[in-house]
Amino acid sequence: MTVKMDNVGIVVEDLTAAIEFFRELGLELEGQTIVEGEWAGRVTGLGNQRVEIAMMRTPDGHSRIELSRFIEPSVVADHRNAPVNALGYLRVMFAVDDLDETLSRLREHGTELVSTEVVRYEDAYRLCYVRGPEGILIGLAQELG
Known part of the structure; x- marks a missing residue:
């Protein structure tokens, strides 16, 4: 069985600022779109959702970050100030x-x-x-x- 990492997701409020930050780091904008509808909500468990996403790719093409700005439903938790020893995904x-x-x-x-x-x-x-x-x-x- 082969497993390959596809992307890491990061939820943001200011998608433009996040795109520019990762561009400055050296990633390339692969694409930007709106993901919405009942099918998407079945994947995430959020029901009917509307999310603006931008996919950023490393120059070697092996790694990607998906930046997401939730339009609907609204964001429910904020982990941006969690210390480096917080449980869950970190960095x-x-x-x-x-x-x-x-x-x-x-x-x-x-x-x-x-x-x-x-x-x-x-x-x-x-x-x-x-x-x-x-x-x-x-x-x-x-x-x-």
């Missing part, structure tokens, strides 16, 4: 070539480090967590060597 980690340059570009979109520093893990990685638009938690890792 997406991206490998980048130049962590300092990536952070510089993302700061123009209001991105802030979760900690006060970028941390070195042995001689293998430089790592950090950042909060993007709407508090989206993203991990960034630069392989050393």
Whole structure:
């Protein structure tokens, strides 16, 4: 049996800001549409729904993020300020070539480090967590060597 990850979903209020953030990170907008109707609600268990989605793809084409803005029904919970040890899905980690340059570009979109520093893990990685638009938690890792 073969299993392949298709995408990770992130619910946002400001779809445009989230698209621009992930574009700045290096992802490409694959498509944007409205998903609605009874069939979609049967999948999610939400009943009749209307959701604006944008699919973002990494340049290598192997990973995607689905950004969703719920029009109907409205959002019922907010986990944007959950700490890194909260139960459930937490963050997406991206490998980048130049962590300092990536952070510089993302700061123009209001991105802030979760900690006060970028941390070195042995001689293998430089790592950090950042909060993007709407508090989206993203991990960034630069392989050393």
